[in-house]
Amino acid sequence: MNQYLWIQNGLVIDPDNNREAVGEIFAKDGLIVKDLTDEEKDKATIYDAKNLVVAPGLVDIHVHFREPGQTHKEDIASGSRAAAAGGFTSVVCMPNTNPVCDSVGTLERIKASIEKESVIHIYTTGCLTIGMKGEQLCPTGQLKGAGVVALTDDGLCVQNNEIMRRAVEYATLHKLPIMDHCQDVSLTKDAVMNEGEVSLKLGLKGWPRAAEDIIVARNIILSELTGAHIHMQHVSSYHSVELLRNAKARGIPVTGEASPHHIEFTDECIGDYNTLFKMNPPLRTNKDRLALIEGLKDGTIDCIATDHAPHSNTEKDCEFDKAPFGIIGLENALASTLGTLFHNKELSLKEVIALMTHKGAEICNLPAGNLSIGARADICIFDPNKKWIVNGDDFKSKSRNCPWIGRTLRGQVKATYVEGKEVYRLRV
Amino acid sequence: MSDAISWKKQNLISIEHLSVTEINTIFSLARAYKKATDSGQSKFNALEGKTVVNLFLEPSTRTRLAFEIASKRLSADSITISGVASSLSKGESLKDTAHNIVALGADIIIMRHSSSGSSEYLSRTIKTPIINAGDGSHAHPTQALLDAFTLMERLGDVKKKKVTILGDILFSRVARSNIHCLQKLGAHVTLAGPNTLVPKAFEAMGVRVSHNLKEALEDADAIMLLRIQHERQTSTHFPSISEYKTSFGLNERRAHWIKPNAIIMHPGPINRGVEIDSKLADSANSVILEQVKNGVFVRMAILHLCHSAYNKCKIKLPK
Numbered sequence: 089m090n091q092y093l094w095i096q097n098g099l100v101i102d103p104d105n106n107r108e109a110v111g112e113i114f115a116k117d118g119l120i121v122k123d124l125t126d127e128e129k130d131k132a133t134i135y136d137a138k139n140l141v142v143a144p145g146l147v148d149i150h151v152h153f154r155e156p157g158q159t160h161k162e163d164i165a166s167g168s169r170a171a172a173a174g175g176f177t178s179v180v181c182m183p184n185t186n187p188v189c190d191s192v193g194t195l196e197r198i199k200a201s202i203e204k205e206s207v208i209h210i211y212t213t214g215c216l217t218i219g220m221k222g223e224q225l226c227p228t229g230q231l232k233g234a235g236v237v238a239l240t241d242d243g244l245c246v247q248n249n250e251i252m253r254r255a256v257e258y259a260t261l262h263k264l265p266i267m268d269h270c271q272d273v274s275l276t277k278d279a280v281m282n283e284g285e286v287s288l289k290l291g292l293k294g295w296p297r298a299a300e301d302i303i304v305a306r307n308i309i310l311s312e313l314t315g316a317h318i319h320m321q322h323v324s325s326y327h328s329v330e331l332l333r334n335a336k337a338r339g340i341p342v343t344g345e346a347s348p349h350h351i352e353f354t355d356e357c358i359g360d361y362n363t364l365f366k367m368n369p370p371l372r373t374n375k376d377r378l379a380l381i382e383g384l385k386d387g388t389i390d391c392i393a394t395d396h397a398p399h400s401n402t403e404k405d406c407e408f409d410k411a412p413f414g415i416i417g418l419e420n421a422l423a424s425t426l427g428t429l430f431h432n433k434e435l436s437l438k439e440v441i442a443l444m445t446h447k448g449a450e451i452c453n454l455p456a457g458n459l460s461i462g463a464r465a466d467i468c469i470f471d472p473n474k475k476w477i478v479n480g481d482d483f484k485s486k487s488r489n490c491p492w493i494g495r496t497l498r499g500q501v502k503a504t505y506v507e508g509k510e511v512y513r514l515r516v
Numbered sequence: 517m518s519d520a521i522s523w524k525k526q527n528l529i530s531i532e533h534l535s536v537t538e539i540n541t542i543f544s545l546a547r548a549y550k551k552a553t554d555s556g557q558s559k560f561n562a563l564e565g566k567t568v569v570n571l572f573l574e575p576s577t578r579t580r581l582a583f584e585i586a587s588k589r590l591s592a593d594s595i596t597i598s599g600v601a602s603s604l605s606k607g608e609s610l611k612d613t614a615h616n617i618v619a620l621g622a623d624i625i626i627m628r629h630s631s632s633g634s635s636e637y638l639s640r641t642i643k644t645p646i647i648n649a650g651d652g653s654h655a656h657p658t659q660a661l662l663d664a665f666t667l668m669e670r671l672g673d674v675k676k677k678k679v680t681i682l683g684d685i686l687f688s689r690v691a692r693s694n695i696h697c698l699q700k701l702g703a704h705v706t707l708a709g710p711n712t713l714v715p716k717a718f719e720a721m722g723v724r725v726s727h728n729l730k731e732a733l734e735d736a737d738a739i740m741l742l743r744i745q746h747e748r749q750t751s752t753h754f755p756s757i758s759e760y761k762t763s764f765g766l767n768e769r770r771a772h773w774i775k776p777n778a779i780i781m782h783p784g785p786i787n788r789g790v791e792i793d794s795k796l797a798d799s800a801n802s803v804i805l806e807q808v809k810n811g812v813f814v815r816m817a818i819l820h821l822c823h824s825a826y827n828k829c830k831i832k833l834p835k
Contacts, residue, residue, distance in 0.1 A: 285720035291632035291653030291692055361633030406609060407631035409652070 092116055092128050093465060093508045098137025102144055103442035104458035113142055115465030118507030122461050133510075137469050140502055143441045145177025145208075145466030146422060147448040147457045150242075150267070150321055150345060150393035152414070153179075153210070155201055156194075157186025162398035162486050164198075167418075168206040169484035170396070172512040174418040175468035175501040178209040178449065178456035179396075182242040183220075190215035190226045192234045199235065207511040208504075209466070211237045211454060216255045216266065222246040225255050232262040237452040240267035242321065243368070245303055247273060252306070256316035265317040265343075265451060270303035270328070271369065280409045282355040282370040290358065292408065295370050297325035304328040308335040311342050319451055320344040322395050324369040326379035333388040343451050345393040346380045348417055348424045349491065353377075357491070361408040364491040367397070368413035381434055384443060391448035394421045398487035416490045420478050422470060423497035430472065431498055437472060465508035474500040521545065521833070526645040526826040528818055529635045530655040531696040539700060543665055545817035545833070546810070552834045553589075553813070560834050562820040563592035566623040571613070572649070573599040573629045578784050578808060579649050579659070583626050586815035592623070610634065611641050618644050624823055627651075632689075645822045653687045659783050660693035662814040664701055666807045667738055670779055675702035680732045682708045682764065683742030683791055685718065686753070690783045691742060695721055708732035709764055712753040729764060730773050738779040741766060741791045757790055766792045779803055 093115035100111045114124045153167035183189035202210045214231035218224045220241045246252045256266050276295045283294020307318045323344045332344050357365045383389035397414025429435045446457030475498050480488040504512035568587040587594035624645045632652030639646045650656040685691045685707050706724040707714050726732040780802045788794045824831045
């Protein structure tokens with residue numbers, strides 16, 4: 089039986105197609121269509137989106153769903169529902185599961201779970217090196233054949249330049265982007281927060297920008313050498329933004345992402361050792377924050393990605409230096425990003441949606457991020473102005489390590505559709 | 517001295533939380549305990565029937581002993597738990613360990629811990645008074661208080677006095693607490709030592725940072741020396757101990773730069789012949805052992821005050 093969806097009266101914003109007007113969206117059997125026949129319209133599910141924005145389903149190219157191995161923090165079922173609640177319809181999972189995703193066997197196990205449990209489109213990545221040890225290349229071709237969209241040793245940046253050079257060079261053969269968590273670990277031993285005035289005051293070991301900048305610079309050099317597409321994950325340092333800007337001006341195929349927390353918060357937020365503000369790379373200073381926003385405005389930074397990193401309350405409830413790095417953000421990412429960029433008048437609504445849809449999709453070559461005719465009917469409907477208080481009890485995620493809990497944000501997801509089917513609806 | 521002592525804080529986590537009035541209240545009570553002790557009294561009853569637990573998860577001699585003696589002089593039962601002997605080495609969390617200590621009936625917990633912020637963290641999870649005896653590189657408030665107390669005994673007042681802290685500032689909780697305490701009391705603080713251990717960014721705390729030893733020493737009314745903390749240096753911040761000694765050790769040659777009556781302080785433990793020559797450590801300028809002695813009285817005052825705030829009882833001066 090055919091399925092029809094008819095979204096009426098909404099402000100349709102589809103940046104990839106340069107569309108921004110009140111109008112209608114039709115879907116038939118999971119795909120966007122130009123129109124429905126009168127007979128089909130009679131059978132269609134109708135959503136009245138009056139005063140709401142109808143956007144492509146959001147895309148997040150950096151999430152951790154912890155399956156297999158750490159499913160007490162998150163799994164594919166809970167992670168995909170958290171994503172849907174945040175308006176995300178396509179996400180890219182990092183391979184730092186347990187075991188790590190460095191073989192087709194593990195990948196098939198993850199894919200089977202996605203097939204069974206996920207309510208959204210989940211894309212996978214493979215490790216760059218076996219065991220994420222930075223020593224031996226993963227079977228790139230096999231992983232690509234089994235469906236990964238990128239390679240990364242996320243969290244354990246490859247330190248050896250020869251290994252990195254060969255890994256990125258070989259990946260070009262298979263047309264896979266490399267996503268890199270840029271961190272020179274020799275500069276960050278035992279580091280738990282940004283190195284600066286705040287770390288000095290708190291007596292915490294600092295993680296200097298230089299550790300990121302050095303690897304960003306290395307990656308730019310290797311990208312130029314090999315032609316490989318290297319994507320810099322969660323850029324946090326103002327200097328790295330400058331390096332990327334310069335590299336892009338020279339035509340080097342590098343890209344970058346910024347996270348909602350790095351553009352909103354600074355290291356001052358740690359206050360009295362609040363572990364909900366501990367992540368890697370760390371929150372930095374206002375200078376860095378503003379540089380990231382500038383980078384997003386001029387295209388130096390390509391997209392927003394959450395680095396959704398679930399940890400249990402028990403794991404985060406401890407001494408600051410012993411707490412794991414990372415926070416979750418899928419369920420409030422749209423609202424917090426709208427707050428930082430749109431409501432603060434840095435970017436237009438359309439530009440923010442672009443950063444959270446097709447821009448990220450293009451980095452990983454995903455068939456997602458727009459409302460083109462014939463595209464999957466992945467849709468996010470939201471009220472850009474609605475104020476709400478983030479309540480951890482409402483989260484679909486298994487974890488609550490979210491610094492926005494208790495904060496009032498502006499911009500609320502009302503409904504999410506994946507291939508024309510409703511996967512989330514805000515209950516009031 | 518007035519009989520009515522007002523004190524509202526049940527925890528001592530950091531000097532930053534204290535007002536100047538509160539610092540002076542601690543000093544008044546410490547002075548009273550010192551006077552009474554010097555007149556021959558050895559026992560006081562402020563903590564009679566109470567249990568003080570020293571949760572020392574990092575090595576300590578002076579601080580632990582001073583707290584134990586202070587507790588005993590106040591008639592409390594004092595028990596010390598060390599890191600190796602505690603369940604933390606069996607994987608128990610700090611939070612659970614502390615909850616157990618509370619369940620066992622502790623009235624005050626004194627904690628030393630390698631994690632910066634651990635005392636603050638614990639004070640949010642349990643209601644029993646917490647006294648920070650050193651948390652990572654963050655704070656060592658009782659040390660700073662006894663240092664200021666000792667300085668004031670010598671100088672009368674520290675307002676506008678110049679204090680130079682020399683050595684490993686980066687990893688030093690003593691330095692951080694002293695900066696806050698001395699600044700609150702109106703002193704001017706200079707930090708000195710190699711730039712890798714005394715980064716310029718410390719200036720954000722309102723101090724002068726100098727990498728020129730002569731400049732840092734010559735106008736100082738007091739010089740506080742810190743030891744190189746081998747246990748906290750996770751990477752190489754200077755070439756060697758002998759290089760440190762050559763460039764930054766307070767030796768007899770450099771002693772000519774300092775004012776004749778400048779006070780020499782050290783929180784201990786001293787590495788003789790490294791940060792300070794023996795002769796200077798034992799000279800008339802040195803107040804190192806007075807610091808240790810005063811540490812007991814200052815801690816008696818703090819135990820008394822925090823316990824009284826928690827139990828909402830009146831604070832009577834020792835007789």
